[in-house]
Amino acid sequence: MTRTESARNPQPGRALGNPNRNRGRGADSLERDPGMAASTWRLRSDAWEYLRFAVKRVALGNDSDEVLSSDGEAFRSLRALETIEMYWAGFGQRYVRGIRELLQEGDYHTALDRIGRVVTRLRGSSVFDDQREETLDEAERLEWQDDTDPRPRFEVLVVDETTEADRDALHAEALRLRSADDAFIYDFIVVPSAEDAIAAVLTNTKILACVVRPGFSDRTRQPLSRELQETIELARHSARNHPASSRSSLASVQRVLGLADTLASLRPELDLYLVAGAHIEDLAGVLTRRFRRVFRREDQLELHLTLLRRVGHLYDTPFFSAIQYHARRPVGVFHALPVARGGSVVNSRWIKDLADFYGLNLLLAETSATSGGLDSLLAPTGAIKKAQDLAARAFGAKHTFFVTNGTSTANKIVHQALVGPGDVVLVDRNCHKSHHHSMMLTGGRPAYLEAYPLNDFAFYGAVPLDRIKQMLLDYRAAGRLDEVRMVTLTNCTFDGIVYDPERVMAECLAIKPDLVFLWDEAWFAFAAFHPVTRQRTAMTSAKNLEARLKTSAHAAAHREQQQRLWNADGTPKADEAWLGEQLIPSPDARIRVYATHSTHKTLTALRQGSMIHVYDQDWVREAEEPFHEAFMTHTSTSPNYQILASLDLGRRQVELEGFELVQRQLDLATSLAQSVSRHPLLRRTYRVLTATELIPEQYRGVGRPMPLRDGLSSMWKAWANDEFVIDPSRITIEITRTGVDGDTFKHEHLMNRYGIQVNKTSRNTVLFMTNIGTTRSAIAYLIEVLVKLAERFEDEQAQLDPDLTAADAEQPMPPMPDFSRFAPEYASDAGLPDGDMRTPFFLGQKRGAVEHVRLEELRELVARGEEPVSGGFVTPYPPGFPVLVPGQVITAEVLDFMAVLDTREIHGYDPRRGYRILKRDTER
Structure with a gap:
């Protein structure tokens, strides 16, 4: 980063430039997708890449310098970069202005060198393309050496009104304090205002710490886009209205607290520090809860050491480090694991390829002993316990537990810990089969909640809140509310439909204040690391709800609402009154929330690596002992240490770069959806399903069909207000016009022809899921494949008899079946929907108690008015929820649905x- 170029007013493009704030300057468009305005990582990369391409063409004489005219794309890129680079360390606005001066002077080769240095850094390379050492001044030479440093680097935001000389001095001080012994390196970004600070943490994913100096101003002088301005205002408003927001009677202190609250709500992983002069002791007493430490300006060395130490805590992986240490130790193996240390492999004449394929470290790390610091998963006291505590910090839980055999087991652990025989559990009928199996194992009585069906696409949505409230009210009216123990829901669903957990829990607790909640977040672990998606996670919702219940405003609102909901004689008013309001729970309600994560599905972990997160106010009194008993019941005494190590590493990754990875994942999914929707051929063949198709109108808010496509602020509003939203990382594409069903599309076309793997299809849809490992190249390849397939399908359709094609199109799909009911022998006597699933399950295991009946025979039985009863679970996979459970009456609707199911x-x-049916004379 050179420090010598002269300053000019920035002129960013429309993607970051707001015409209303631009003071008369032009605002040319660089970013063609308006919804990508918040995707600065892509805008920044593309702008530098294009600039390098254009200048290189001119420098080599392949193009005239007219391509660098002030109204061309190259200068639009420069204008955009002048604002963007303010929020990133390393080069800065002066560097961009210096390049523009070189271009205006015609010094294209020097400009190309400087652009190349930026592109090389963005690509993560330590070797510069076309490097010309003679063009480097001393400051740039130091910058070059800095770029070749292999140590992990991060960036530190400083919020303060400073001069350019002050910023140069701060940068020089950081370089001076840097030591060869430091494990990490960092550089400062200095911004003058609160709005700039918020913009920086929203756009620069590499920031891991923020230093606040009280001299900052409130408003930015940068011409930010309207979309980014709206996002900043939403973030500040959300922080001000959060129950845990800080308050001070001193305006100057409140300004600092307000910024700290906003930054903490956006990026909880950020460490916040305050640097002050006068009255530092008094400030420390007031501000400690929001800032990790308070420093005086002269304490630069202490600040430096603190920054490195705190990032070191994020980087720490205690169990992975213990595994590495164990692998390096020379030991003698005298336990029951021949593969340990490679003993049964490296000297074998026949299976040496195991070590060749997986590597020797896998074998060196294997052990059945808990010595050497490896700890015990069943009773952790060392490395595993510390790793779980770090995971709890990362995910916002009070306790976290690692599970090495999948979320199916995690769900069973939670159910067994919290549910006993006869307890009623309100559970989404379409949740994963592990919840249904848990009901059978624990003896709990499921009361199935019905999600709204999406009949046109052959899958279910989510359970509307009014249905959950109505069922609770039904149990209250029957005098059985005390039997209802837990509510279990899937968030988000396989198809990406996301609940508002805080609202669901609040309104349910208003009816029954001691309910326990289990949120199956198997597909939603990534959501904890983005400021918008985080608000709909179970742990964040539990924390927010706990804080809200403690406020005097909440208590007053609750008292006022109770007068409308209860009669003078102490009886509740009609259900319509309770269903017509957004219920406010009692301040005495208990927050008891559990979440299960398939960490391996959406974050970095080996297969079957999962976590259980706990936010339970009654953990010690009510849950700790039964939870540990359940954990030991379902957990192997020989857990896979490699899975545990991967969970430890996956936690490290998301704390240090989770925001960057998730933002990129969401952006790439949105770009995929836009590419399909805009490409003439693709949109003729495929249809991207949005909130308009996936959420019924009565449950939709006023938001756009794909909010993120309109910008982060649009997504923020929808996720803050709507009952249901769609996870942007999941793109469901309807393929009716291809002429093939989903299973054929998946196996014969995507997988067999092009090696593209997808998890889920329905009869006429295919679900494409992005993840934190998805790349732009992968998206481009998928689009290329979809184009090729669309061309193929159009050719095939053109050869078909149009009369036959029309007849096929007229074949209606049967409606999605609701849960019928439990047979009378297993149903509740009170006419409520819960039933005994355990008795018919074990009865169905007895050979003499069941018979197998084919589909057509069953149809005849049902047509005659008989009620055959299922003797087991019938579960299409994927998605993995049962169509039939033990004790359920089989209906014509179920058989119609199963007859057209294309799942293999x-x-x-x-x-x-055929189907396993209970014989009527042996059901008891």
């Missing part, structure tokens, strides 16, 4: 013998 793998169904 159906658990519990034998295509040769």
Whole structure:
């Protein structure tokens, strides 16, 4: 980063430039997708890449310098970069202005060198393309050496009104304090205002710490886009209205607290520090809760050491480090694991390829002993316990537990810990099969909640809140509310439909204040690391709800609402009154929330690596002992240490770069959706399903069909207000016009022809999921494949008889079946929907108690008015929820649905013998 170029007013493009704030300057458009305005990582990369391409063409004489005219894309890129680079360390606005001066002077080769240095850094390379050492001044030479440093680097935001000389001095001081012994390196970004600070943490994903100096101003002088301005205002408003927001009677202190609250709500992983002069002791007493430490300006060395130490805490992976240490130790193996230390492999004549393929470290790290610091998963006291505590910090939980055999087991652990025989659990009928199996194992009585069906696409949505409230009110009216123990819901669903957990829990607790909640977040672990998606996670919702219940405003609102909901004689008013309001729970309600994560599905972890997160106010009194008993019941005494190590590493990754990875994941999914929707051929063949199709109108807010496509602020509003939203990382594409069903599209076309893997299809949809490992190249390849397939399908359709094609199109799909009911022998006597699933399950395991009946025979039985009862689970996979459970009456609707199901793998169904049905005379 050179420090010698002269300053000019920045002139960013429309992607970051707001015409209303631009003071008469032009605002040319660089970013063609308006919804990508918040995706600065892509805008920044593309702008520098294009600038390098354009200048290189001119420098080599392949183009005239007219391509560098002030109204061309190259200078639009420069104008955009002048604002963007303010929020990133390393080069800065002066560097960009210096490049523009070189271009205006015609010194294209020097400009190309300087642009190349930026592009090389953005690509993560330590070797510069076309490097010309003679063009480097001393400051740039230091910058070059800095770029070749292999140590992990991060950036520190400083919020203060400073001169350019002050910023140069701060940068020089950082270089001076840097030591060869430091594990990490960092550089400062200095911004003058609170708005600039918020813009920086929203756009620069590499910031891991923020130093606030009280001299900052409130408003930015940068011409930011309207979309970014709206996002900043939303962030500040949300922080001000949060129940845990800080308050001070001193305006100067409140200004600092307000900024700290906003930054903490956006990026909880950021460490905040305050640097002050006068009255530092008094400030420390007031501000400690928001700032990790308070320093005086002269304490630069202490600040430097603190920054490195705190990032070191994020970087720490205690169990992975213990595994590494164990692998390096020379030990003698005298336990029951021949593969440990490679003993049974490296000297074998026949299986040496195991070590060749997986590597020797895998074998060196294997052990069945808990010595050497490796700890015990069943009773952790050392490295595993510390790793779990770090995971709890990362995900906002009070306790976190690692699970090495998947979220199916995690769900069973939670159910067994919290549910006993006879307890009623309100559970989404379409949740994963592990919840249904848990009901059978624990003896709990499921009361199935019905999600709204999406019949046109052959899958279910989510359970509307009014249905959950109505069921609770029904149990209250029957005098059985005390039997209802827990509510279990999937957030988000396989197809990406996301609840508002805070509202669901608040309104349910208003009816029954001691309810326990289990949120199956198997597909939603990534959400904890983005400022918008985080608000709909179970742990953040629990924390927010706990804080809200403690406020006097909440207590007053609750008292006022109670007068409308209860009669003078102490009886509740009609259900319509309770369903017509957004219920406010009692301040005495208990926050008891559990979440299960398939960490391996959406974050970095080996297969079957999962976590259980706990936010339970009654943990010690009510849950700790039964939870540990359940954990030991379902957890192997020989857990896979490699899975545990990967969970430890996955936690490190998301704390240090989770925001960057998730933002990129969401942006790439949105770009995929836009590419399909805008490409003439693709939109003729495929249809991207949005909130308009996936959420019924009565449950939709006023937001756009794909809010992120309109910008981060649009997504923020929808996720803050709507009952249901769609996870932007999941793109469901309807393929009816291809002429093939989803299973054929998946296997014969995507996988067999092009090696593209997808998890889920329905009869006429395919679900494409992005993740934190998705790249722009992968998206481009998928689009290329979809174009090729669309061309193929159009050619095939053109050869078909149009009369036959029309007849096929007229074939209606059967409606999605609701849960029918439990047979009378297993149903509740009170006419409520809960039933006994355990008795018919074990009865269905007895050979003499069941018979197998084929589909057509079952149709005849049902047509005659008989009520055959399922003797087991019948579960299409994916998505993995049962169509039939033990004790359920089989109806014509269920059989119609099963008859057209195109899933190849159906658990519990034998295509040769048929369905397993309980014999009527042996059901008891």
